[in-house]
Amino acid sequence: MLAVPEMGLPGLYIGSSPERSPVPSPPGSPRTQESCGIAPLTPSQSPKPEARAPQQASFSVVVAIDFGTTSSGYAFSFASDPEAIHMMRKWEGGDPGVAHQKTPTCLLLTPEGAFHSFGYTARDYYHDLDPEEARDWLYFEKFKMKIHSTTDLTLKTQLEAVNGKKMPALEVFAHALRFFKEHALQELREQCPSLPERDTVRWVLTVPAIWKQPAKQFMREAAYLAGLVSREDAEQLLIALEPEAASVYCRKLRLHQLMDLSGRTPGGGRLGERRSIDSSFRHAREQLRRSRHSRTFLVESGVGELWAEMQAGDRYMVADCGGGTVDLTVHQLEQPHGTLKELYKASGGPYGAVGVDLAFEQLLCRIFGEDFIATFKRQRPAAWVDLTIAFEARKRTAGPHRAGALNISLPFSFIDFYRKQRGHNVETALRRSSVNFVKWSSQGMLRMSCEAMNELFQPTVNGIIQHIEALLARPEVQGVKLLFLVGGFAESAVLQHAVQAALGARGLRVVVPHDVGLTILKGAVLFGQAPGVVRVRRSPLTYGVGVLNRFVDGRHPPDKLLVRDGRRWCTDVFERFVAAEQSVALGEEVRRSYCPARPGQRRVLINLYCCAAEDARFITDPGVRKCGALSLELEPADGGRDSTGAAPGRREIRAAMQFGDTEIKVTAVDVSTNRSVRAAIDFLSN
Numbered sequence: 001m002l003a004v005p006e007m008g009l010p011g012l013y014i015g016s017s018p019e020r021s022p023v024p025s026p027p028g029s030p031r032t033q034e035s036c037g038i039a040p041l042t043p044s045q046s047p048k049p050e051a052r053a054p055q056q057a058s059f060s061v062v063v064a065i066d067f068g069t070t071s072s073g074y075a076f077s078f079a080s081d082p083e084a085i086h087m088m089r090k091w092e093g094g095d096p097g098v099a100h101q102k103t104p105t106c107l108l109l110t111p112e113g114a115f116h117s118f119g120y121t122a123r124d125y126y127h128d129l130d131p132e133e134a135r136d137w138l139y140f141e142k143f144k145m146k147i148h149s150t151t152d153l154t155l156k157t158q159l160e161a162v163n164g165k166k167m168p169a170l171e172v173f174a175h176a177l178r179f180f181k182e183h184a185l186q187e188l189r190e191q192c193p194s195l196p197e198r199d200t201v202r203w204v205l206t207v208p209a210i211w212k213q214p215a216k217q218f219m220r221e222a223a224y225l226a227g228l229v230s231r232e233d234a235e236q237l238l239i240a241l242e243p244e245a246a247s248v249y250c251r252k253l254r255l256h257q258l259m260d261l262s263g264r265t266p267g268g269g270r271l272g273e274r275r276s277i278d279s280s281f282r283h284a285r286e287q288l289r290r291s292r293h294s295r296t297f298l299v300e301s302g303v304g305e306l307w308a309e310m311q312a313g314d315r316y317m318v319a320d321c322g323g324g325t326v327d328l329t330v331h332q333l334e335q336p337h338g339t340l341k342e343l344y345k346a347s348g349g350p351y352g353a354v355g356v357d358l359a360f361e362q363l364l365c366r367i368f369g370e371d372f373i374a375t376f377k378r379q380r381p382a383a384w385v386d387l388t389i390a391f392e393a394r395k396r397t398a399g400p401h402r403a404g405a406l407n408i409s410l411p412f413s414f415i416d417f418y419r420k421q422r423g424h425n426v427e428t429a430l431r432r433s434s435v436n437f438v439k440w441s442s443q444g445m446l447r448m449s450c451e452a453m454n455e456l457f458q459p460t461v462n463g464i465i466q467h468i469e470a471l472l473a474r475p476e477v478q479g480v481k482l483l484f485l486v487g488g489f490a491e492s493a494v495l496q497h498a499v500q501a502a503l504g505a506r507g508l509r510v511v512v513p514h515d516v517g518l519t520i521l522k523g524a525v526l527f528g529q530a531p532g533v534v535r536v537r538r539s540p541l542t543y544g545v546g547v548l549n550r551f552v553d554g555r556h557p558p559d560k561l562l563v564r565d566g567r568r569w570c571t572d573v574f575e576r577f578v579a580a581e582q583s584v585a586l587g588e589e590v591r592r593s594y595c596p597a598r599p600g601q602r603r604v605l606i607n608l609y610c611c612a613a614e615d616a617r618f619i620t621d622p623g624v625r626k627c628g629a630l631s632l633e634l635e636p637a638d639g640g641r642d643s644t645g646a647a648p649g650r651r652e653i654r655a656a657m658q659f660g661d662t663e664i665k666v667t668a669v670d671v672s673t674n675r676s677v678r679a680a681i682d683f684l685s686n
Contacts, residue, residue: 322487
């Protein structure tokens with residue numbers, strides 16, 4: 001089958017064999033404005049993908065930044081001792097009695113837009129500002145969700161501060177990443193003064209697995225702007241998927257580092273089969289001794305006590321319950337090297353802890369009125385932040401078996417502002433409202449029953465459980481018996497109890513790491529040291545390009561027929577690179593060869609299309625959309641001759657795309673000169 005891309009430039013050629021004749025691209029074909037100016041040399045039918053070992057950058061230390069919706073932090077480990085993970089210093093400020101190994105994802109900029117502070121420092125400084133002065137400062141919190149919820153994300157997307165002012169999202173994220181970069185490098189210099197600064201650090205950024213390619217590229221662009229790495233050293237930055245990072249870390253854990261919500265000892269034996277821990281270790285150690293890659297097994301796998309109970313082929317699920325989203329992944333353990341295989345594409349949704357915060361805000365709207373809450377947030381932004389902090393502190397103490405009521409302090413400015421706006425006090429508002437489970441205490445606080453607090457959790461918790469149950473029903477993941485509950489929201493006793501009650505009865509063993517809020521951060525460090533640990537992933541979407549194929553009567557619809565120079569072509573054919581749900585190994589390549597349309601052409605573009613369906617035939621089918629562009633930057637030919645000194649014929653550019661990594665990657669080579677061609681896929685300029 002012959003194929004030519006959908007283009008509007010003349011002089012396009014296909015084929016590398018004598019029977020393939022030159023075919024000019026029809027200028028009247030659909031989407032001719034979306035020109036790429038190249039033609040494929042390879043047939044439409046994809047050649048068998050080839051696997052190539054990914055090239056690893058040199059580094060002395062891995063620094064991982066867990067950039068969360070509600071809290072963030074960094075950790076690092078040295079290449080000389082990869083499993084010795086160093087947590088960042090304890091943060092200054094914050095809430096009494098809380099371990100500050102992370103800091104709130106809060107950014108404060110001056111009225112002029114310059115960086116002022118991040119984390120607890122930003123929150124506390126903003127809290128202390130005069131109410132009138134605070135209206136001019138730009139305070140951002142929980143802004144990570146914007147990247148997930150924006151359907152048309154670009155480099156120009158704006159973020160709104162709590163005072164209503166807007167700023168480019170890329171700058172906001174870059175400010176935050178630059179803060180972590182400077183903190184981490186300062187700590188590294190103090191711990192290891194002899195550490196060279198250049199080409200020393202491999203950076204790892206965590207993102208939800210359900211994020212699409214534009215959001216991942218956005219984080220990379222923010223890292224470039226923040227100076228973590230340069231575009232020329234792009235391989236020094238890895239994007240880690242949060243539930244994958246948690247999975248990598250959970251494999252290292254010992255029994256005393258886990259809590260089994262069923263109440264039984266985590267090491268009580270393998271589900272479905274009783275095996276002693278000692279015999280499991282002997283089995284694992286024997287495999288290690290026999291392995292020719294014993295060091296790889298040690299670095300990438302390790303043998304945790306719980307993991308020693310598992311055997312090759314065992315399946316488990318990781319539910320990353322964070323501030324903004326829940327992220328689910330299902331892995332299968334592979335032996336002898338302990339690598340992981342993804343069994344179903346990452347799934348999840350907006351069921352993070354902020355859903356409880358939104359439920360509380362809706363409760364306040366029912367009591368005091370939506371218009372008042374909106375006005376208060378706009379005119380007293382610092383006081384609104386104080387109120388959310390007070391609620392957060394009580395939210396953390398909520399539990400399914402708590403007996404006493406919870407008191408939530410209202411800022412004085414809230415009480416005063418309400419009286420001035422409404423002409424009566426908040427106690428009167430509570431009496432007049434239809435909310436009878438929230439009372440006013442004499443200490444000036446909202447007094448909420450435990451049942452009322454737990455009700456605020458229910459929509460979010462139910463969403464998480466329903467999503468887990470839906471995933472467990474998939475035929476691809478049958479046999480899963482173990483669920484790791486991780487992420488900051490997994491610290492909640494309300495969530496833990498609800499998940500165990502709903503899923504424990506089904507025979508699912510629910511396990512929570514003791515340092516559950518740091519699981520992703522520590523796992524990201526381990527992933528940075530050995531990114532090949534996840535060997536196989538599932539493509540979340542179908543990707544391909546639009547091409548012209550020879551028209552076949554009875555196979556192609558008549559409205560797709562295009563006749564040009566006596567030849568019959570089918571337009572808008574969707575040539576698939578990879579299908580949704582297809583298993584793709586790390587380093588596996590999909591290769592295509594292209595020929596520039598004109599001599600001396602310096603840049604070519606190929607539009608990429610994607611869809612959720614596996615069987616789309618045309619780029620005009622419902623659900624198929626243009627999602628990005630493959631760009632190839634060509635150097636001028638050397639005097640019109642190739643590397644052998646012979647006059648070249650058509651110029652062939654061979655592109656290789658990888659869909660098995662955490663990001664879609666592309667490389668390209670000019671076949672005539674054997675030189676690399678600058679290649680990139682842009683998902684943000686669509």
